[in-house]
Amino acid sequence: MDHFVHLREKLSRCCPSLELRIQEPMARHTSFRIGGPAALMALPRTEEEAVAAVKTAAELDIEPFFMGNGSNLLVADEGVDRFLIKTVPGLETCRLQGQEIWADSGVPLARLAVFARDRGLSGLEFAHGIPGSLGGAVTMNAGAYDGEMAQVVRSVTCLTARGAVETVTDCGFGYRRSCFSDGKRLILGVKLALKPGDTEEIRSKMEELSARRHDKQPLEYPSAGSMFKRPEGYYAAALIDQCGLKGLTVGGAQVSEKHAGFVVNRGGATCRDVLELVEQVRTRVLAQTGVELEMEVRVLK
Numbered sequence: 001m002d003h004f005v006h007l008r009e010k011l012s013r014c015c016p017s018l019e020l021r022i023q024e025p026m027a028r029h030t031s032f033r034i035g036g037p038a039a040l041m042a043l044p045r046t047e048e049e050a051v052a053a054v055k056t057a058a059e060l061d062i063e064p065f066f067m068g069n070g071s072n073l074l075v076a077d078e079g080v081d082r083f084l085i086k087t088v089p090g091l092e093t094c095r096l097q098g099q100e101i102w103a104d105s106g107v108p109l110a111r112l113a114v115f116a117r118d119r120g121l122s123g124l125e126f127a128h129g130i131p132g133s134l135g136g137a138v139t140m141n142a143g144a145y146d147g148e149m150a151q152v153v154r155s156v157t158c159l160t161a162r163g164a165v166e167t168v169t170d171c172g173f174g175y176r177r178s179c180f181s182d183g184k185r186l187i188l189g190v191k192l193a194l195k196p197g198d199t200e201e202i203r204s205k206m207e208e209l210s211a212r213r214h215d216k217q218p219l220e221y222p223s224a225g226s227m228f229k230r231p232e233g234y235y236a237a238a239l240i241d242q243c244g245l246k247g248l249t250v251g252g253a254q255v256s257e258k259h260a261g262f263v264v265n266r267g268g269a270t271c272r273d274v275l276e277l278v279e280q281v282r283t284r285v286l287a288q289t290g291v292e293l294e295m296e297v298r299v300l301k
Ligand SMILES: Cc1cc2nc3c(=O)[nH]c(=O)nc-3n(C[C@H](O)[C@H](O)[C@H](O)COP(=O)(O)OP(=O)(O)OC[C@H]3O[C@@H](n4cnc5c(N)ncnc54)[C@H](O)[C@@H]3O)c2cc1C
Pocket: 031, 065, 066, 067, 068, 069, 070, 071, 072, 073, 087, 105, 129, 130, 131, 132, 133, 134, 135, 136, 137, 138, 139, 140, 141, 142, 143, 144, 180, 181, 183, 185, 186, 187, 188, 217, 219, 223, 224, 225, 226, 298
């Protein structure tokens, strides 16, 4: 605990403008609305503040955890003894450079997609309904409806663990992963290469995808989206449904009755409830279909 007090004091001296929160309840920062307090959280509003946060932590041998909008995170009920650096809502500018967009990592994907649409740039229609930040989406190589971040990312500017600025063009994208998935670098900003398109066509594509989402997904309950990765050759939701697990409940956590790939918080769900439910689903799907499900949602303990 002492090292966080030391970190806080050091940061307050070297970067007084940096917003710091102590024992910050993580249920406020995750789309699941689950999670106890984080020991210390920094919310940088500029690159300089982000550099100060990362460098000072490195000087004290503290490994930070980086987060965006918390829409793919499940945080422990007892909280986490970690230093969190959160890009949302502080780092959020976007600008046009020719046909490329440069955007800060904390920009919500929905806003970025609208920014592109309004400038007649196509390629982010798939991302409009994903409730994450740009940094989280690049880390996860977020995707939907045949689109994924790998298709539009030209380069990423990030901070190394020691706070040096680096530009990465080969992001090692794979299915729901990238070279940033190891949590060692903080994504600061992203250059996106898009194609010219018709604003009205882009708008109607977004509306069509949004309608499909509202039709298929339980957006009325807190969740972290798809709980499991797509196993090769299968769909997680179809396997779970086939095993008769829709509606399976542990405490406040439930396998959605609308979309079996989602675990939803029906009210008061704990991290323990969700993990117990996930274990039951994995065990039953393995026993009945022989397929092993792997979690897509990141657990922070
Ligand atoms: C209703 C709903 C629907 C969803 N639909 C989809 C979908 O269609 N497709 C899809 O792929 N996902 C979907 N998701 C999951 C989630 O929105 C995505 O994974 C999103 O990209 C996560 O972004 P985030 O900013 O919330 O990241 P977080 O949840 O904050 O973090 C996710 C991971 O990224 C890392 N990270 C975040 N920001 C940074 C940064 N700046 N630098 C370095 N690392 C960082 C974190 O350490 C963590 O490992 C959905 C979630 C919900 C709740």
